[in-house]
Amino acid sequence: xxxxxxxxxxxxxxxxxxxxxxxxxxxxxxxxxxxxxxxxxxxxxxxxxxxxxxxxxxxxxxxxxxxxxxxxxxxxxxxxxxxxxxxxxxxxxxxxxxxxxxxxxxxxxxxxxxxxxxxxxxxxxxxxxxxxxxxxxxxxxxxxxxxxxxxxxxxxxxxxxxxxxxxxxxxxxxxxxxxxxxxxxxxxxxxxxxxxxxxxxxx
Amino acid sequence: xxxxxxxxxxxxxxxxxxxxxxxxxxxxxxxxxxxxxxxxxxxxxxxxxxxxxxxxxxxxxxxxxxxxxxxxxxxxxxxxxxxxxxxxxxxxxxxxxxxxxxxxxxxxxxxxxxxxxxxxxxxxxxxxxxxxxxxxxxxxxxxxxxxxxxxxxxxxxxxxxxxxxxxxxxxxxxxxxxxxxxxxxxxxxxxxxxxxxxxxxxx
Numbered sequence: 001x002x003x004x005x006x007x008x009x010x011x012x013x014x015x016x017x018x019x020x021x022x023x024x025x026x027x028x029x030x031x032x033x034x035x036x037x038x039x040x041x042x043x044x045x046x047x048x049x050x051x052x053x054x055x056x057x058x059x060x061x062x063x064x065x066x067x068x069x070x071x072x073x074x075x076x077x078x079x080x081x082x083x084x085x086x087x088x089x090x091x092x093x094x095x096x097x098x099x100x101x102x103x104x105x106x107x108x109x110x111x112x113x114x115x116x117x118x119x120x121x122x123x124x125x126x127x128x129x130x131x132x133x134x135x136x137x138x139x140x141x142x143x144x145x146x147x148x149x150x151x152x153x154x155x156x157x158x159x160x161x162x163x164x165x166x167x168x169x170x171x172x173x174x175x176x177x178x179x180x181x182x183x184x185x186x187x188x189x190x191x192x193x194x195x196x197x198x199x200x201x202x203x
Numbered sequence: 204x205x206x207x208x209x210x211x212x213x214x215x216x217x218x219x220x221x222x223x224x225x226x227x228x229x230x231x232x233x234x235x236x237x238x239x240x241x242x243x244x245x246x247x248x249x250x251x252x253x254x255x256x257x258x259x260x261x262x263x264x265x266x267x268x269x270x271x272x273x274x275x276x277x278x279x280x281x282x283x284x285x286x287x288x289x290x291x292x293x294x295x296x297x298x299x300x301x302x303x304x305x306x307x308x309x310x311x312x313x314x315x316x317x318x319x320x321x322x323x324x325x326x327x328x329x330x331x332x333x334x335x336x337x338x339x340x341x342x343x344x345x346x347x348x349x350x351x352x353x354x355x356x357x358x359x360x361x362x363x364x365x366x367x368x369x370x371x372x373x374x375x376x377x378x379x380x381x382x383x384x385x386x387x388x389x390x391x392x393x394x395x396x397x398x399x400x401x402x403x404x405x406x
Binding site: 046047069072107108109110140174192 | 227251337338404
């Protein structure tokens with residue numbers, strides 16, 4: 001019942017809110033339980049429905065799973081992130097395509113001129129970065145919804161990863177996220193968050 | 204049971220995946236059912252737990268709910284977004300604080316030098332934009348989890364909104380999202396998504 005108002009208006013359970021947000025933690029250690037390819041594909045087929053400007057869907061994903069691919073990624077991770085990244089069964093490099101507008105005739109068919117809305121390169125890169133970041137967050141929450149743990153990281157050599165994984169393309173790396181079944185190894189205590197009044201106002 | 208592996212490994216139900224991602228839609232029309240202030244606060248207190256680099260939490264939120272505040276927002280919305288924005292019970296302006304690093308001694312207490320990691324202004328703005336966008340996506344999914352519909356938009360005058368709502372601060376507007384209980388008015392057919400092989404690869 002896709003558009004059933006009763007369904008839409010129902011909050012999910014406290015247990016689900018805990019799993020997605022309240023109790024979920026960024027993992028720094030990983031068990032050896034593998035992530036099957038079918039689950040990687042289900043993850044994409046779930047998060048792909050998250051909204052983006054004009055359905056532009058600029059994020060691009062490289063799932064690093066093999067020993068060979070991990071060996072290509074390792075030298076570009078920052079020192080503090082390398083060991084835990086290699087321990088995780090999957091590391092997804094989340095990039096954004098700065099030429100995403102070429103896909104708009106397919107992705108936004110009811111507006112034939114949508115490609116032209118993104119003609120200016122600086123504004124287009126900003127749209128790719130914003131919407132690609134939204135999609136990275138959709139993937140993180142979708143991973144938690146599918147029972148996975150996620151470990152997002154910005155600590156890597158962006159230019160090195162670009163040359164190693166996206167050479168000759170219009171894709172730029174945004175962030176890297178480990179996926180798997182986390183252990184409590186090296187888990188920090190939960191850090192404090194800003195209060196509502198520190199981060200928000202109601203007008 | 205915060206770190207109970209059995210709990211973590213359990214996928215949520217198909218109904219929840221549908222509500223958060225698969226069947227959820229960006230609304231262009233809104234019913235007059237209000238959004239209570241308690242729900243706005245619950246929304247923040249849910250999404251605030253989403254991960255950001257060094258727990259930097261750069262997003263800042265202005266919930267526009269009163270007729271007076273809406274009148275300040277309306278002139279800055281693009282023509283195509285204005286009417287639906289005014290119809291929604293809540294519009295949240297999602298910004299990011301480019302001086303977020305000043306909060307790090309409080310937000311990341313176990314690394315006393317974390318503020319210095321973001322000393323360079325261009326890299327700091329990029330981190331604010333990336334992590335603030337992640338937080339915007341966390342809010343969108345958390346809204347759906349709480350039974351709300353969300354309508355994110357980039358079509359507005361960024362400089363105008365900055366001057367009207369963030370003058371004299373280090374906060375820049377990122378995107379605007381309507382919140383409420385959507386109607387099917389002006390609902391587009393679901394647009395196609397990129398296939399796995401168009402957007403992703405497994406190495």
